[in-house]
Amino acid sequence: MGIATHPFDALMDITARPKTVFVKGEGSWLWDDTGKRYLDFIQGWAVNCLGHSPDVVADALAAQARLLLSPSPAFYNAPSLKLANALVEHSCFDQVFFANSGAEANEGAIKLARKYGALHRNGAYEIITFEGGFHGRTLATMSASGKKAFEPLFEPKVPGFRKALLNDLASVRRLINSKTVAVMLEPIQGEAGVWPATDQFLSELRALTKEHGLLLIVDEIQTGMGRTGKLFHYEHADIEPDIMTLGKGIGGGVPLAALLATEHASCFEHGDQGGTFNGNPLMCAAGLAVLESIAAPAFLKAAVDAGLFLESELQRLSARHGLGEVRGRGLLLALDLKLPMGASILAQAFEAGVLLNSPQPDALRFMPALNVTRDEIGAMIDCLDAILTKVGAARRVA
Structure with a gap:
């Protein structure tokens, strides 16, 4: 012992x-x-x-805990349906997959983009990300990140992530090739020291990805849920991304995250994605209480x-x-x-x-x-x- x-x-x-x-x-x-x-x-x-410990979250957790904790992700549950529909109503996206952490949501976004490439872009799998970016601590999300401290860790990394420079559209354009399927970025690079992508850059990046038939993925783990003054940061630039990830604030203190996608980008087939605790009613009840509070x-x-x-x-x-x-x-x-x-x-x-x-x-x-x-x-x-x-x-x- x-x-x-x-x-x-x-x-x-x-x-x-x-x-x-x-x-x-x-x-x-x-x-x-x-x-x-x-x-x-x-x-x-x-x-x-x-x-810390807001009453609306504590009350939602207590009430839901007495009703149902987790029926298995093989079945629907009421809080996950309510939260998914509320997120769709408040955003430009059509479908939601719930996860337990931002890194897991970003991992899902990477998988969804690669599935899209396999189905619609002749097997394209590369995702352009950015120097200084941070997307999580799974092996794939560390590989997608542009954090220098990650470079020598846990080799070999997951291949397929080419790094551009934030607010430099030409650097993105230079990296696009036949293997490219998506561009992924944080609207504000938090871990790098709070470096924002300009609204103009986000708008031009959306136009560039549309021009080349690429998916635009916004990692709003830190910027989403009202953090920058709108419910989602992409609204500041008046754009509509294909995929968005949420985490951190969506749970108001409990482990909850979400992967959102347009109908066009939603291409997972049965068996492609899952998770034992994903979309469990306890966390989703908390998330619904948070969203209802912030969206006011x-x-x-x-x-x-x-x-x-x-x-x-x-x-x-x-x-x-x-x-x-x-x-x-x-x-x-x-x-x-x-x-x-x-x-x-x-x-x-x-x-x-x-x-x-x-x-x-x-x-x-x-x-x-x-x-x-x-x-x-x-x-x-x-x-x-x-x-x-x-x-x-x-x-x-x-």
Whole structure:
């Protein structure tokens, strides 16, 4: 029998974590097992779109748990049908496949595109993705990603992913050949440091893919579900992709994801795709509660207003401390630090009871709950302002 020498040792050591155990969350706040409270501007990496433990999700889970947990994906269940129809109603897509994680949804998108190529494009299978992109941690989605740290890992990778440059249409055009079946991208590259594709680029990319008969896949794992001010980010560019993936925010804190496709792109045959827990009623009930909350016009307007306020406060902070640009859209924003001091700022903020994220050493990423308040934004800005003031003073002394 294995014996862990410390309670933390039983978990695989796959990332650096502080020796803190969180036990409770409510809205924008988390509490650890000592009773210390933290203001959370990470929210599970944009997962908790309604904040921690929102009543609508908790109530939906409790009610559904008493009715039906999982009848098997071999049968229909009411919550999955309701959520699928609601997603179709609110989007340009015709069909939905539910999954348990964003990576699984993206894996499904890759498989769907390759199936389409086999059926309609003489076996074409290559998908053009982008440098700096991040699509998940399965072997295929790591291969599709343009993350440098992934390059030496788990070789050999899955072949068939050629990398273009974001916002460079010519770089995409150069990669198109007879083997190409699709182009796949995040509308905003979150993991790379919050680098947006411009609306013009997305529009031109849609035109280019149509010109060549290619599928356009938008990975909206992070940008979807109201994160950038519209229910789905592709709406900003006034385009209609062929395939979209959702994750993170769609479950409001529970493991839920979705692969959406137009009727034209939906070509899976029986046996091609599946999953034991996919579309289970418990998670879909939570997803339906989340979608109904976010899709309300007043909710999205409030989220847009919060995003504009956060952006203006970050710009003010940047000007005060001589930092760089504020990037992103809505409530997915980054502050360019100009110097690799992200880790130091995170540690100081953590001690002060504020949770921040640094996707790159020279940038901070902000992913608060979509219903974050102005007071909570102000408290985070005050904390960050104090830290940057100390950092600046230390640099001047040095």
